[in-house]
Amino acid sequence: xxxxxxxxxxxxxxxxxxxxxxxxxxxxxxxxxxxxxxxxxxxxxxxxxxxxxxxxxxxxxxxxxxxxxxxxxxxxxxxxxxxxxxxxxxxxxxxxxxxxxxxxxxxxxxxxxxxxxxxxxxxxxxxxxxxxxxxxxxxxxxxxxxxxxxxxxxxxxxxxxxxxxxxxxxxxxxxxxxxxxxxxxxxxxxxxxxxxxxxxxxxxxxxxxxxxxxxxxxxxxxxxxxxxxxxxxxxxxxxxxxxxxxxxxxxxxxxxxxxxxxxxxxxxxxxxxxxxxxxxxxxxxxxxxxxxxxxxxxxxxxxxxxxxxxxxxxxxxxxxxxxxxxxxxxxxxxxxxxxxxxxxxxxxxxxxxxxxxxxxxxxxxxxxxxxxxxxxxxxxxxxxxxxxxxxxxxxxxxxxxxxxxxxxxxxxxxxxxxxxxxxxxxxx
Numbered sequence: 001x002x003x004x005x006x007x008x009x010x011x012x013x014x015x016x017x018x019x020x021x022x023x024x025x026x027x028x029x030x031x032x033x034x035x036x037x038x039x040x041x042x043x044x045x046x047x048x049x050x051x052x053x054x055x056x057x058x059x060x061x062x063x064x065x066x067x068x069x070x071x072x073x074x075x076x077x078x079x080x081x082x083x084x085x086x087x088x089x090x091x092x093x094x095x096x097x098x099x100x101x102x103x104x105x106x107x108x109x110x111x112x113x114x115x116x117x118x119x120x121x122x123x124x125x126x127x128x129x130x131x132x133x134x135x136x137x138x139x140x141x142x143x144x145x146x147x148x149x150x151x152x153x154x155x156x157x158x159x160x161x162x163x164x165x166x167x168x169x170x171x172x173x174x175x176x177x178x179x180x181x182x183x184x185x186x187x188x189x190x191x192x193x194x195x196x197x198x199x200x201x202x203x204x205x206x207x208x209x210x211x212x213x214x215x216x217x218x219x220x221x222x223x224x225x226x227x228x229x230x231x232x233x234x235x236x237x238x239x240x241x242x243x244x245x246x247x248x249x250x251x252x253x254x255x256x257x258x259x260x261x262x263x264x265x266x267x268x269x270x271x272x273x274x275x276x277x278x279x280x281x282x283x284x285x286x287x288x289x290x291x292x293x294x295x296x297x298x299x300x301x302x303x304x305x306x307x308x309x310x311x312x313x314x315x316x317x318x319x320x321x322x323x324x325x326x327x328x329x330x331x332x333x334x335x336x337x338x339x340x341x342x343x344x345x346x347x348x349x350x351x352x353x354x355x356x357x358x359x360x361x362x363x364x365x366x367x368x369x370x371x372x373x374x375x376x377x378x379x380x381x382x383x384x385x386x387x388x389x390x391x392x393x394x395x396x397x398x399x400x401x402x403x404x405x406x407x408x409x410x411x412x413x414x415x416x417x418x419x420x421x422x423x424x425x426x427x428x
Contacts, residue, residue, distance in 0.1 A: 035094075035096060035097065036096065036097040036098070036099065037074065037084075037096060037097070037098050037099070037318070038098075038099045038100075038101060038316055038318070039074070039076035039098070039099075039100055039101070039319075040076060040100070040101050040102070040103050040104055040313060040314075041076050041077065041078050041079055041100055041101070041102060041103045042076060042103055042313075043075075043076050043313070043319070044073060044074065044075045044076070045073075045074045045075075045076075045319070046068070046071045046072070046073050046074070047071065047072055047074075048070060048071060048072075061077060061078060061080070062076065062077055062078050062079065062080030062081070062082050062098070062100045063075065063076060063077060063082050063084065063098050063100060064077055065084055074098065076098075076100040077100070078100065079100050079101060079102045080100050081097070081098070081099050081100075082097075082098050082100070083095050083096060083097050083098060084096040084098055101419060101420060103313070104313070104314060104419050105311035105312055105313050105314070106223040106224065106225045106226075106311055106312065106314065106388060106412075107223060107224045107225070107226060107303070107304070107305075107308070107310075107311050107312075108222075108223055108305065108307075108308055108312055108328055108381040108383065108388050109220065109221030109222050109223055109224060109231075109233065109303075109305060109328065109379070109381055110220065110221065110305045110307065110327075110328030110329055110330065110336035110337075110380060110381055111220070111221045111256070111303060111305055111330065111334070111336055112218060112219075112220060112221075112256075112257045112258065112259050112273070112275055112330040112334060112376070113218065113219055113220065113221050113233060113254045113255065113256065113257055113284075114216070114217075114218055114254065114255040114256065114257040114275070114277040114278070115216060115217050115218065115219055115233075115234075115238070115252065115254055115287070115295065116214060116215070116216045116252055116253050116254075116255075116287075117214060117215045117216070117238060117247050117249050117252040117287060117290065117295075118161075118213060118214050118249070118250045118251050118252055119150065119212075119213050119214065119215070119247055119248060119249065119250055120150060120152065120184070120248045120249070120250040121150045121151050121152035121153075121159045121160070121184065121213075121250075122150070122151050122159055122161070122162055122164075122165060122211045122212065122213045123148075123149075123150055123151075123211060123212055123213070123240060123243070123247070124140070124145055124146065124147055124148065124149045124150070124151065124209050124210070124211055124243075125147065125210045125211065125212055125240060125242040125243055126147055126209070126210040126242060127140060127141040127145075127147070127208055127209060127210070128208055128209070128210060129208065130197045130198075130199050130206045130208045131199055131200050131201055132197040132198060132199070132200065133198070133200060137197060137208065138208030138209070139194045139195055139196060139197050139206070139207050139208045140194055140207045140208045140209035141208060141209075142194075142208075143181075143192045143193060143194040144190075144192055145181070145183065145192050145194070145207075145209060146185065147242070147243055148185070148240075148243040148245045149183040149184065149185050149190070150183060150184040150185075150248060151165070151181055151182075151183055151211065152182050152183070152184055153181065153182035154168050154179050154180070154181055154182075155168065155172075155179055155180055156180075160213075160250070161213045162211065162212065162213045165207075165211065169196050169205050169206070169207060170204075170205055172196050172205070173196040173197075173198055173205025174205070178193045178194060178195040179193065179194050179195075179196065179207075180192075180193055181193070181194060184248070194207055210242075215238065215240060215241075215247055217238070218257050218273060218275045218376050219233055219234040219295075219376060219378055219379050220233065220234070220329055220330070220376070220377060220378060220379035220380045220391075220392075221233045221303070221379060222234070222235060222294065222379045222380075222381050222391040222408075222411060223381065223388060223408070223411070223412075224299060224302075224303055225415070225417055226302060226311065228298075228417060229298045229299050230296065230297070230298055230299075230415045230416060230417055231285060231296065231297065231298070231299050231415065232293070232294050232295075232296050232379075232391075232411040232412065232414065232415045233254070233294055233295050233296075233379045234294040234295050234378050234379040234391075235293065235294045235354075235378050235379045235390075235391035235392060235393040235405075235406045235411065236292065236293070236294060236354065236378055236393045236394065236406075237290060237291060237292045237293075237294075238290050238295065246290060246292075247290055248290075249287060249288070249289065249290040251286065251287065251288070252286065252287030252290075252295070252297075253283045253285070253286060253287065254283070254284055254285045254286075254287060254295075254297070255277050255278055255281055255282060255283055255284060256277075256278040256282065256284060256334065257275045257276060257277050257278060257334075258275055258276055258278060258333055258334050259273050259274070259275045259330050259331060259332060259333060259334070259376075260274050260275055260276055261274045262274065262331060262369055262370050262374065263374070264369070264370055264371040264374075265370060265371035265372055265373070265374050265395065265400035266371055266400060267398055267399065267400070268397060268398060269400075270373075270374060270375055270395050270397060270400060271370055271371050271372075271374035271375065271400065272374050272375040272376060273330075273331070273374055273375065273376030273377065274376075275376065283300065284299055284300055284301060284303065285297050285298060285299040285300055286298055289414065289415075291414050292354050293352070293354060293406060293410050293411050293413075293414040294379060294391070294406075294411055294414065296411075296414055296415045296416070305328060305336040306335070306336055307328060307336055307337070307338060308328075312383070312386060312387060312388045313386070313387045313388070314387060314388045314389070314408050314409065314412070314419070315384065315385075315387040315388070315389040315408070316407075316409050317346070317347070317348050317349045317356055317407040317409060318348035319387075319389075320343065320346045320348075320356075320357065320384065320389045320390070320407065321343065321346065321384070322343050322344065322345060322346060323342070323343055323384075324340065324341075324342060324343075324384075325340075325341050325342070325343050325359070325382055325383060325384040325389070326338045326339060326340055326341060326382070326383045326384075327339050327341050327359075327361075327380045327381065327382055327383070327392060328380055328381045328383065329377055329380040329392075331366070331369050331370060332369075338383070339361070339363040339365065339366040340361075340362045340363040340366075341359050341360060341361050341362055341363065341382070342359065342360045342362050343357055343358075343359055343382075343384065343405075344357075344358040344359060344360050344402070345357065345358045346358075349407060349410075352410040352413060352414075353406075353410070354393060354404070354406050354410075355393070355394075355404045355406070356390065356404075356405060356406055356407040356410075357382070357389075357390055357404065357405035357406075357407070358402065358403075358404060358405075359382065359392065359402065359403060359404070359405050360401055360402045361373060361401045361402070367401065371400050371401070372395065372399075372400035372401035372402070372403075373392060373394075373395035373400060373401070373402070373403040374395070374400070375395075377392055377395075378391075378392055378393055378394070379391050379392065379393075380392040382405050382408075388408050389407065389408055390405045390406050390407045390408045390411075391405060391406055391408065391411060392404075392405055393405060393406050
């Protein structure tokens with residue numbers, strides 16, 4: 001009985017001690033220090049370490065470590081891999097791998113752009129009834145063709161645009177022969193056979209399908225890399241307005257656009273930038289990719305936003321912090337301006353994801369003009385401490401002052417820009 005009580009007492013003391021240890025400042029500091037840190041040359045990283053000391057191996061040239069009060073300051077000197085050792089009372093307690101990348105910079109965007117996408121094949125966006133002699137029927141729906149399918153071949157011929165379909169359907173109808181279609185559905189290849197029907201009112205043979213081969217809209221440029229001519233914009237995928245599915249891109253173009261007016265957003269009613277393509281319709285770049293992280297391609301010419309006349313460093317996801325930041329966007333004509341926002345939360349992501357930050361518009365002028373984040377603002381660059389950290393992507397429907405942002409490193413990755421050049425090993 002006595003031994004049971006003693007065992008329970010000791011167990012209780014140990015439990016309380018472990019819980020207390022979890023709240024101890026040195027433990028918090030230790031747990032907050034990451035096991036690996038990636039920086040660009042010239043960048044600094046400070047972390048609280050009042051109870052531990054830090055040092056870099058002798059002979060190292062890629063990093064410098066020094067104490068600043070209750071902080072340890074890590075500075076990236078030149079590209080390379082190394083490690084930092086944390087010590088407590090003279091004993092090593094943790095090693096932190098440090099990877100210093102070559103300095104990398106891009107031009108931030110903010111310009112309003114017009115977007116035109118051409119699909120692979122033709123996209124089925126709906127069904128309609130054909131008034132045939134035997135009654136109303138949709139040959140396409142009857143054949144199992146679904147909304148969102150992409151017609152890539154008819155009778156063995158490649159289909160690239162709407163004009164390719166009309167003559168084939170007309171000839172098949174006149175000959176009374178069915179058409180063999182090849183469809184792209186998600187990641188599958190589907191075959192279908194359709195017998196065109198003659199519309200008795202119009203005397204035209206039809207498939208009973210609504211189809212289109214292109215889409216257009218506006219958005220915002222995020223960045224431009226002068227050396228490679230590669231760019232990224234929008235920060236999210238472009239989906240078809242009818243099928244709600246991502247558009248599979250054959251090719252596309254971007255042109256300059258001018259914001260003509262703003263439909264102010266409100267709770268449950270996202271606003272919108274109203275814009276028109278530039279009068280000269282000058283194509284300033286192509287579109288090679290439409291992904292969850294935006295649209296990507298190459299520009300034909302250098303572009304400037306009139307705010308930053310030089311390339312900016314970028315910040316990786318673990319370097320972004322909660323607090324004040326700014327966005328670059330257009331709300332009138334083609335003038336790019338800086339507006340204040342707040343980074344409400346940020347996730348130091350190790351793998352690509354579209355929702356890395358929650359942001360809130362705090363700028364009185366922008367709130368007055370737009371109500372917050374509106375359609376067409378997607379892709380607006382987010383700047384913090386004079387570094388490009390990401391782009392605006394989505395608005396919260398019930399709170400138009402707030403929305404999501406994507407970290408810039410994932411957009412750069414989608415653009416085919418490798419910021420992780422393999423550094424040379426450092427001797428230790």
